[in-house]
Amino acid sequence: MTNALRFPASDPTAAAIFFAAELSLEADPDDVHRDMLDGNTSGYVLVETRSPEAFAKARIPGAINLPYRDLPEQLDLDPELVYICYCESFQCNAATKGALALAQRGYKVKRLAGGITAWQEAGYPVESDQLIGAGVSKVACHC
Template identity: 70%
Template sequence: MTNALRFPAADPSVAAEFFAAELAFEADPDDVYRDMQAATTNQATNSVDNPADNPADNAATNNQYVLVETRSPEAFAQARIPGAINLPYRDLPEQLDLDPSKVYICYCESFQCNAATKGALELARRGFRVKRLSGGITAWREAGYPIESDALAETSLPTAAGTSLPAAAGASLPNVAGTTLPAAKEATLPTAKEAALPTTAGPALPTTAAPSVSKVACHC
């Protein structure tokens, strides 16, 4: 008997029932992205065939489901899956103005975060059908799929006169009379070698390299 088969495999009918039930609770990021592409294509086709139509429906829902970001509004503003709505699980009201005919696919940061599980639980308790997006937004981004964000690109700010602000690296500034004030002279600090303190002779202690740990922060 091998280690892998120490517990015998289930009967095929039992296994089929188990995995079907498991998939009833999970959604794959790739499947969601394919639906987005299909919905976008369909909307473009409908717009050509019926110019009066307004394809305002969320491309991610495909009229059947809605993506739900269950983390905080700050995390939602920083990065989210296109078309998702924000329903933080911590502040979910008892009454929700949601379409009961749709499925709500909840997601959070990653496998290391359970905000999606908590959000899906609360929605299910309120009578809505739910799923959880495997891997959260981390898996979504690692797959190379697009995200939305409220973050503004950093740009240089003009002064009141419409000119650019000078760089901070010792640039000369004009005074009131129009003459130029010299920039402050930088003081030279002694290097660590010049200011070295005498050490006490002794055996060197071996150091232990700390293992590298990859951690995904949760912003739920």
């Protein structure tokens, strides 16, 4: 028996349920970037969940900053929108913590796969409060 098949594959129905649930909780940077290029980001808002300092250094264009550590109980957000949270990378869980906090407050959420690191590695632009813009080379966590 191969290592890859040591545990048998799920029934197709179970697999479809699992993968649909996974996709309902995560957004792909490529899909978000395509939406931006098409000028169609209606229905969702990108949420940077790291610190204001990290947000100032590099952020995905159009994102808002809601640091997960400082989320108030009451937020003035549109309950009809989906909030796509991101942080530094897969090694950081600030997006998960931010998404959890927003979901606990009744908002619909997803997490951006790979965070801003995956975004930049794909060659997509970032904004910055500094004059380095797309020249930002490495994004640090700063959660």
